[in-house]
Amino acid sequence: xxxxxxxxxxxxxxxxxxxxxxRKQAYLKMHPEAKILNLGIGDTTLPLDPHIAQRLQKHSFxxxxxxxxLGYGPEQGQSELRQKIASVLYSGRVHSEEVFVSxxxxxxxxxLQLLFGPDATMAVQDPAYPVYVDTSIMVGQPExxxxxxxxxxxxxxxxxxxxxxxxxxxxxxxxxTGAISTHEQLEKLIAFAKKNRSILIFDSAYSAYIxxxxxxKSIYEIPGAREVAIExxxxxxxxxxxxxxxxxxxxxxxxxxxxxxxxxxxxxxxHTTFFxxxxxxxxxxxLAVLExxxxxxxxxxxxxYMSNAEYLAENLxxxxxxxxxxxxxxxxxxxxxxxxxxxxFDTLLTKAQIIATPGIGFxxxxxxxxxxxxxxxxxHIEEAVQRLKELPLEVATA
Amino acid sequence: xxxxxxxxxxxxxxxxxxxxxxRKQAYLKMHPEAKILNLGIGDTTLPLDPHIAQRLQKHSFxxxxxxxxLGYGPEQGQSELRQKIASVLYSGRVHSEEVFVSxxxxxxxxxLQLLFGPDATMAVQDPAYPVYVDTSIMVGQPExxxxxxxxxxxxxxxxxxxxxxxxxxxxxxxxxTGAISTHEQLEKLIAFAKKNRSILIFDSAYSAYIxxxxxxKSIYEIPGAREVAIExxxxxxxxxxxxxxxxxxxxxxxxxxxxxxxxxxxxxxxHTTFFxxxxxxxxxxxLAVLExxxxxxxxxxxxxYMSNAEYLAENLxxxxxxxxxxxxxxxxxxxxxxxxxxxxFDTLLTKAQIIATPGIGFxxxxxxxxxxxxxxxxxHIEEAVQRLKELPLEVATA
Numbered sequence: 001x002x003x004x005x006x007x008x009x010x011x012x013x014x015x016x017x018x019x020x021x022x023r024k025q026a027y028l029k030m031h032p033e034a035k036i037l038n039l040g041i042g043d044t045t046l047p048l049d050p051h052i053a054q055r056l057q058k059h060s061f062x063x064x065x066x067x068x069x070l071g072y073g074p075e076q077g078q079s080e081l082r083q084k085i086a087s088v089l090y091s092g093r094v095h096s097e098e099v100f101v102s103x104x105x106x107x108x109x110x111x112l113q114l115l116f117g118p119d120a121t122m123a124v125q126d127p128a129y130p131v132y133v134d135t136s137i138m139v140g141q142p143e144x145x146x147x148x149x150x151x152x153x154x155x156x157x158x159x160x161x162x163x164x165x166x167x168x169x170x171x172x173x174x175x176x177t178g179a180i181s182t183h184e185q186l187e188k189l190i191a192f193a194k195k196n197r198s199i200l201i202f203d204s205a206y207s208a209y210i211x212x213x214x215x216x217k218s219i220y221e222i223p224g225a226r227e228v229a230i231e232x233x234x235x236x237x238x239x240x241x242x243x244x245x246x247x248x249x250x251x252x253x254x255x256x257x258x259x260x261x262x263x264x265x266x267x268x269x270x271h272t273t274f275f276x277x278x279x280x281x282x283x284x285x286x287l288a289v290l291e292x293x294x295x296x297x298x299x300x301x302x303x304x305y306m307s308n309a310e311y312l313a314e315n316l317x318x319x320x321x322x323x324x325x326x327x328x329x330x331x332x333x334x335x336x337x338x339x340x341x342x343x344x345f346d347t348l349l350t351k352a353q354i355i356a357t358p359g360i361g362f363x364x365x366x367x368x369x370x371x372x373x374x375x376x377x378x379x380h381i382e383e384a385v386q387r388l389k390e391l392p393l394e395v396a397t398a
Numbered sequence: 399x400x401x402x403x404x405x406x407x408x409x410x411x412x413x414x415x416x417x418x419x420x421r422k423q424a425y426l427k428m429h430p431e432a433k434i435l436n437l438g439i440g441d442t443t444l445p446l447d448p449h450i451a452q453r454l455q456k457h458s459f460x461x462x463x464x465x466x467x468l469g470y471g472p473e474q475g476q477s478e479l480r481q482k483i484a485s486v487l488y489s490g491r492v493h494s495e496e497v498f499v500s501x502x503x504x505x506x507x508x509x510l511q512l513l514f515g516p517d518a519t520m521a522v523q524d525p526a527y528p529v530y531v532d533t534s535i536m537v538g539q540p541e542x543x544x545x546x547x548x549x550x551x552x553x554x555x556x557x558x559x560x561x562x563x564x565x566x567x568x569x570x571x572x573x574x575t576g577a578i579s580t581h582e583q584l585e586k587l588i589a590f591a592k593k594n595r596s597i598l599i600f601d602s603a604y605s606a607y608i609x610x611x612x613x614x615k616s617i618y619e620i621p622g623a624r625e626v627a628i629e630x631x632x633x634x635x636x637x638x639x640x641x642x643x644x645x646x647x648x649x650x651x652x653x654x655x656x657x658x659x660x661x662x663x664x665x666x667x668x669h670t671t672f673f674x675x676x677x678x679x680x681x682x683x684x685l686a687v688l689e690x691x692x693x694x695x696x697x698x699x700x701x702x703y704m705s706n707a708e709y710l711a712e713n714l715x716x717x718x719x720x721x722x723x724x725x726x727x728x729x730x731x732x733x734x735x736x737x738x739x740x741x742x743f744d745t746l747l748t749k750a751q752i753i754a755t756p757g758i759g760f761x762x763x764x765x766x767x768x769x770x771x772x773x774x775x776x777x778h779i780e781e782a783v784q785r786l787k788e789l790p791l792e793v794a795t796a
Contacts, residue, residue, distance in 0.1 A: 001595040001656035002564045005515030008664050015670075043469035053462035056679070060454035063446045063642070070641040071441040103501055103643075103674070110672035117403030118516060118538065134671050139537075140516065166400045197399040243468035243678035244461070245501075258399035266406050272413075273532050274508035276501070279677045280641035281454070 007140040016130060016361030020345070027349055036349075037380040037387075039312070039372050040357035042175070044240040046304060049297030052239070055288035059281040070280040075272040077101025077248070078283045084290045085248055089233070093220040094250050098264065100271050101286075103278045104247040105205050105234040106131055112201060112230070112249070113139045115263075115270050122167040125149045125157065127176055127362030127369075129203070132169045148365045151324065151335070155179030159188060164196040171203035173210060176362045176371040177333040178325015180215050186222045193228040199255065199263070200229040205247075208238040208302055210328045226252040230263075237330065237375075239289045239298050244282045305330050308381050309374035315385040316372075330374040333359070337368065344370055352387040405538045414528060414759030418743070425747055434747075435778040435785075437710070437770050438755035440573070442638040444702060447695030450637070453686035457679040468678040473670040475499025475646070476681045482688045483646055487631070491618040492648050496662065498669050499684075501676045502645040503603050503632040504529055510599060510628070510647070511537045513661075513668050520565040523547045523555065525574055525760030525767075527601070530567045546763050549722065549733070553577030557586060562594040569601035571608060574760045574769040575731040576723015578613050584620045591626040597653065597661070598627040603645075606636040606700055608726045624650040628661075635728065635773075637687045637696050642680045703728050706779050707772035713783040714770075728772040731757070735766070742768055750785040 020040065028034060048056075062068025076082065082096040102108050109131050113120075118140035124132045126146040136144055145165050147157035155177050170189060172181040181189070193200045202219040210217050219229045231250040235241035249271075255263040277283075288294045306327075313326040316334060326332035334356070336344050341358035348354040348370070359369030376384075418438065426432060446454075460466025474480065480494040500506050507529050511518075516538035522530045524544040534542055543563050545555035553575050568587060570579040579587070591598045600617035608615050617627045629648040633639035647669075653661040676684075686692050704725075711724040714732060724730035732754070734742050739756035746752045746768070757767030774782075 001654075002514065002597050003517065004655035004657050004659050004664065005513065006517075007515060008667065011667065045467070045469065047463055047467040048461045050462050053458055056458035056461065057455045060451055060458050060679075063454065064448050064451035065445055069443070069445040069638075071443065071638075072640045103677075106674045107672060114512075114536065115403065116400065117405060119401065119404075131671060138512065138668070138671065199400050240467075240469075242470045243675075245674065245677045256399075257402035259402050261402050266402065269406065269409065270536070273529060273536065274505065276504045276643065277641075279501075279643045279680050281458075281679075282677050 005138075007138055010137050011134060016357070019361075020355065020357065023346070023349065024355060034353050036353045036355060037376075037384045038355045039376045039381065039384055040355045040370075041373050041376055042357075044237060044242050044375055045377055046240055046301050048240055049294065049301075051291075051293040051297060052285050052288045056281055056285045059284040063281065073277045073280055073283070075275055075277045076268070077278065078280070078287075081283050081287050084287055085233075088290045088295075090218060090220060090250070093218070094252060098250050098252055100249045100251065100267065101278050101283060102247045102249060102271070102275065103245040104236060105203065105232045107275075108232050108247055108249045109201075109203075110135045111270050111274055112232070113141070114274065115267055116167060116199075118142075120167055121145070121165040122169060123147055123162055123165040123198075124169045125171065125174065126364060127359060127366035128169065129171060129175050130362065146363065149174070149177060149179065150365050155324070156181060156185050159192045162192075164198065166198060168193055168198050168200045169203065170200060171205070173206040173329035174325070174331075175206060176331055176357065176359065176366065178329035178331040179333075180210060180212075180328045183214070183216055183222065186216055186219065190219075190222050190224050190228060194224065198228070200225075202229050202231045204231055205234040206237055206329055207233070208298060209306065209330050211306070212328055215328060220250070220252075227254045230255070235286055235289060239286075239294070240301060241282070241286075244279075244285065246278050246282050246286045305374045308376065308378055312372055312374070312381050312385065315388070319388060326374070332372040332374070334370045334372055335368060336370070339368070341367055341369060344368075352384070352391060354384050354387060403536075405536055408535050409532060414755070417759075418753065418755065421744070421747065422753060432751050434751045434753060435774075435782045436753045437774045437779065437782055438753045438768075439771050439774055440755075442635060442640050442773055443775055444638055444699050446638055447692065447699075449689075449691040449695060450683050450686045454679055454683045457682040461679065471675050471678055471681070473673055473675045474666070475676065476678070476685075479681050479685050482685055483631075486688045486693070488616060488618060488648070491616070492650065496648050496650055498647045498649065498665065499676050499681060500645045500647060500669075500673065501643040502634060503601065503630045505673075506630050506645055506647045507599075507601075508533045509668050509672055510630075511539070512672065513665055514565060514597075516540075518565055519543070519563040520567060521545055521560055521563040521596075522567045523569065523572065524762060525757060525764035526567065527569060527573050528760065544761065544763075547572070547575060547577065548763050553722070554579060554583050557590045560590075562596065564596060566591055566596050566598045567601065568598060569603070571604040571727035572723070572729075573604060574729055574755065574757065574764065576727035576729040577731075578608060578610075578726045581612070581614050581620065584614055584617060588617075588620050588622050588626060592622065596626070598623075600627050600629045602629055603632040604635055604727055605631070606696060607704065607728050609704070610726055613726060618648070618650075625652045628653070633684055633687060637684075637692070638699060639680070639684070639687075642677075642683065644676050644680050644684045703772045706774065706776055710770055710772070710779050710783065713786070717786060724772070730770040730772070732768045732770055733766060734768070737766070739765055739767060742766075750782070750789055752782045752785060
């Protein structure tokens with residue numbers, strides 16, 4: 001008989017979001033009248049701008065005409081979109097042939113694991129987006145080095161404690177902690193990767209949320225990054241495309257394997273063999289995002305989400321609760337001090353019918369934290385703050 | 399430094415379609431005025447029906463409204479679409495929870511290789527869609543068993559000559575040969591898989607092109623298939639969705655690994671970790687395809703493509719050229735008798751400015767063949783027939 005892929009047994013059985021949903025459903029079964037406020041949600045909720053939706057409509061219509069019908073496009077993405085990403089989002093720091101358009105960052109992370117294969121070792125921030133670790137285990141990579149990121153080190157790993165790995169996954173602005181790395185920190189990271197001859201995989205999915213002009217939005221703003229870094233980007237949180245599915249990967253021409261072969265060239269092979277292009281009309285909508293009207297819309301959308309973050313963080317702090325992030329990032333990383341993440345989760349669910357994401361679900365350094373999201377509906381955030389204020393302080397701080 | 403993934407060096411460097419394009423461009427450089435007729439194309443060319451395009455437009459508009467905005471959906475697909483695929487396309491032979499909606503068959507084939515992992519052995523038809531073999535090599539699978547399919551065996555492998563493998567990839571209607579397997583043949587295939595305790599991966603991407611009611615459109619029409627077979631399906635050729643990207647995989651609940659764990663359950667983990675759902679509006683359009691109006695449209699579209707196939711095959715035969723397929727399948731597999739596929743390709747390109755796909759690009763059994771496609775534009779097919787008629791017979795038959 002066919003043997004089960006041995007790497008799958010190594011996966012933790014409980015997956016974060018299904019477990020949250022299970023506990024929520026169990027509570028609702030006991031309290032069907034409860035109005036649960038979901039402040040954990042990592043999904044966008046604001047509608048698209050008409051400028052972008054009209055572009056989608058236009059090309060949807062044209063799919064029913066002989067002239068406007070689109071079949072297979074280049075797997076690497078429509079050439080106009082690749083150029084626009086390079087010029088608008090990277091100010092020409094990368095070339096359009098280095099930009100590979102995809103159906104989103106999650107899928108690209110999986111394909112990147114395939115690119116480097118089962119023998120590659122990797123380092124990852126702790127806490128981190130679970131997909132880095134899960135995909136690494138599933139392709140059978142032998143070793144994962146965790147880089148603790150916590151309030152003690154200001155959420156930037158102590159690189160002297162980190163042993164060499166082939167790959168370093170790094171996300172800034174960070175999901176889940178909301179931490180943003182400075183120029184100086186990213187220079188250290190590049191130097192560390194260079195010294196170790198590692199490849200840095202920089203996840204910039206939340207870069208549009210950086211408003212402080214002194215903070216880098218792309219790894220390629222750091223000198224030397226082109227020789228060591230891949231960047232993963234996404235329209236999901238930048239433009240509300242979580243449902244539409246659009247992202248990209250940048251692989252600079254300079255990036256080389258030990259045998260001096262081109263990383264970009266092997267990626268092209270992965271991208272064109274394991275993938276068949278993002279949806280043609282969604283790519284057209286991506287182009288609309290990067291035009292002036294679209295850029296103005298995403299600016300307003302981001303300001304709206306960030307005002308949620310500011311309101312929520314400010315009110316949590318007034319309650320005496322310790323918060324991190326929430327400025328230049330859409331997540332607030334909240335420390336309640338005494339209990340485990342799942343105890344805190346259950347307390348908030350049962351005492352205030354509020355859902356936040358347990359930090360432990362992102363790694364052991366997340367224990368004791370909850371992740372609150374700026375993507376939640378404003379009315380839910382306001383009502384949640386009201387409910388928290390009405391709780392006795394010892395409950396609010398668990 | 400980071401080592402190159404060792405499996406990548408095993409890939410053949412020349413990829414079929416880039417090589418075709420290279421030769422075409424070289425010819426055009428020498429003969430810029432040439433009007434090249436592409437009869438090799440595997441891409442749809444007929445526009446969508448207004449019924450389907452209007453559904454896309456509707457949901458595109460709704461993405462700009464608070465009520466109609468869609469963020470992340472279930473990675474497995476919108477529940478209504480999963481149900482509709484199960485009921486309309488499988489007449490209830492599979493359950494909606496066994497249907498996993500995706501961005502297309504190519505991506506699913508890659509993810510299936512990940513599911514079974516680097517130790518799985520596989521058998522594949524020769525000739526075959528190159529993605530089965532390329533993805534197998536790239537995930538590092540140790541052994542590929544080729545099953546010759548040629549006029550001598552009526553394009554169905556002699557299973558007594560085939561040694562046991564974990565996986566058997568099988569495509570019917572076949573790309574590139576246009577061969578369709580009968581009930582009896584698929585019964586043999588299921589029995590062979592059962593005897594060997596192999597898993598059959600049945601690619602039904604062209605099943606909508608079967609008009610003969612006595613031929614099976616799905617592997618699940620064969621008794622016992624649920625215990626041994628996975629089916630890969632696609633909206634690409636069925637409904638002209640090559641650019642939009644929509645497909646599905648069926649994994650029956652009965653399917654088990656040697657340790658009795660559920661294949662469907664591990665697939666769910668792959669699907670939700672390496673993938674983030676097909677584009678929400680494209681899924682809505684997929685639903686429109688499976689409604690009465692949509693089904694009528696795809697019937698007309700398929701009849702139109704198949705009348706291309708009939709016209710082309712008939713005219714090739716009148717020229718004394720041997721053809722296979724082209725009924726119940728959109729591909730005609732043409733044997734010219736004397737030359738290699740690439741010699742034939744070059745002859746047609748230089749003598750008649752016609753492009754067809756070299757059979758050798760699909761496997762060694764394809765040597766001497768060219769694949770002609772019913773998806774080409776009718777006017778191109780008619781002009782190509784005219785040009786072939788004007789060639790001296792010894793050139794037409796190379």
